[in-house]
Amino acid sequence: LQEAQILKRVVRNRLEENDLKACRILFNRLSEIKGGHVDLHKLVKYGIGFHHAGLLPTERKLVENFYRKGALKVICCTTTLSAGINMPARVVILKDFKRFVTSGCNIQDFTGFFENGDGFSYFKPFSPNEVFQMLGRAGRPGLDSVGYGFVLVNDVQERMWVEDHFFQGFSLNEKLLPRYNELQSGLNNVNTLKEQVLLRIFEDPEISIPSLVKFFERTYFWFLVSKKRSSKWKIPIEQLLMIQQILPRNLLKLHANPRRLQQLKKGNLKTSISGITKSSIQGYVKTQYGVFTCSLDIDTGIQCSCGFQNGMSDKFASQEFAFEFCDHISVFLLRLLNEPNEKFQKFVNDLVPKTIKNQYILTYLIEKGLVKPTTDNKLKCSQFGKLVIRLYLYPTSGVLIRHKLERDNLSSYRSILKAAYEVVKSEGRARGDKMLEPILDWADEEPLETIMERHKVMAGDLYSIKDNLSRIVSFFGIVAQHISISGLDVKDRMNSIAELSETLRIRLHYGIREELFDLVLRLDNVGRVRARTLYDAGYHTSDAVRRENPYVLSRRTGLGVNLCKSIVKNQTRKKNIDT
Ligand SMILES: [Zn+2]
Structure with a gap:
């Protein structure tokens, strides 16, 4: 401003x-x-x-x-x-x-x-x-x-x-x-990519899959990728962007650690295929540490008994656009690709991409109800998709918020705050749960120094988490309202969550309990500390402060006379609570 x-x-x-x-x-x-x-x-x-x-x-x-x-x-x-x-x-x-x-x-x-x-x-x-x-x-x-x-x-x-x-x-x-x-460019992150695809569909009502692909071909992201990759590593843009299904061999080209893959190719780890159904394929990989079970399944995804989270790398900080597979899955995939049988190759090419389906940008957006394909092969943004765009949310965050609203029991400030914290974490803006208790203390009006001392946290971190959280909490309220329109059965519950969220947002923003809202929101030069002083001195409403003589106010609260004058004088202007 x-x-x-x-x-x-x-x-x-x-x-x-x-x-x-x-x-x-x-x-x-x-x-x-x-x-x-x-x-x-x-x-x-x-x-x-x-x-x-x-x-x-x-x-x-x-x-x-x-x-x-x-x-x-x-x-x-x-x-x-x-x-x-x-x-x-x-x-x-x-x-x-x-x-x-x-x-x-x-x-x-x-x-x-x-x-x-x-x-x-x-x-x-x-x-x-x-x-x-x-x-x-x-x-x-x-x-x-x-x-x-x-x-x-x-x-x-x-x-x-x-x-x-x-x-x-x-x-x-x-x-x-x-x-x-x-x-x-920012596209190098799967969250941003989903957002950008959704945005394109939102902005262009005539868009189809081919024109979507064409759009991304003109981006700086693709320019750099195609310049950097040698022809051996080249893969079509719609596969790279995960707009369409990716071939298993291209999947390995996007391996986060190509050198490791080369080593695995040379090593002679024993593999075997133990079971094949219409929608899955299982097998074993034998290493010096033991035998591991690998499974590619359309319903359950890619799994390995070593417990590694196989799938697209989503490292927010390093901006790597790649797949991360454990050695066992890597070796297993290599084995599948090397089966000479043509019919088997066709099966693999069809099955493997489906096992990573929730990584596909478009499939994801459609399945989560943000995008609707139309009968004439166009793509349209749903009401929920439009809402996500207007709120500047990552689609994944929007979906997570909706999921939590529908599935979790969000009936207290604490439960909403915890749910919002999960979203902030999923956006990579917080690590671990270390800041949760400090934030609760903040909303309970604990002095900043006490919080920093008690939890060994820094003021800057607290403020940045607090800002992120109040942003997400307000979105819980807005999405709850959006859901409440959809059906009478959820209406009351969603409306009450929306109210709780709005109150919690203000509590987080100012670090105050509800009883101080009126003082902080309606009086200039009054933040959490002064509001508490006023309240404890018996001034519970802005009207009560407004009616008071500044000199009396100063004497009863210990606040300076000039400050009290300015508080009393400027009371008529209502603060915008968002600034
Ligand atoms: Zn493994």
């Missing part, structure tokens, strides 16, 4: 008559929205907007649409916009490469932290992958031949830091290469 306010006049001076007209339309549409963001609709008249997780879904959608149309020239946004959706820009400016800054005494584990240069504070930067994912939005396919990405720095030291850590090569020749050669 701050940045948008600063830029607005510059942007406005460049608008043409028809831009102004379009912006006025957007202004009118935004001002019709109940509970909308006051600052947003005032700003759009200048041709500039902002975008963060706190906006209403309709507001976000309007901002995006009018940006894509070109009416809005600039969007100031948080990482939510750059991480999720197809919003290409000509220029992307990263205002701060420091994810957050904290004092040294808050840090237990210094890995990933860097000194700020002031002798006591430290910062955590965005990872190179994150930075290039954001900057990679620059350059609109089909519209611009180039895109520009900027990273803003405050001084020479910061500039050097950025060059050293995000780029390789020398800055003298003015050519900087991204540090990570392996980086292959």
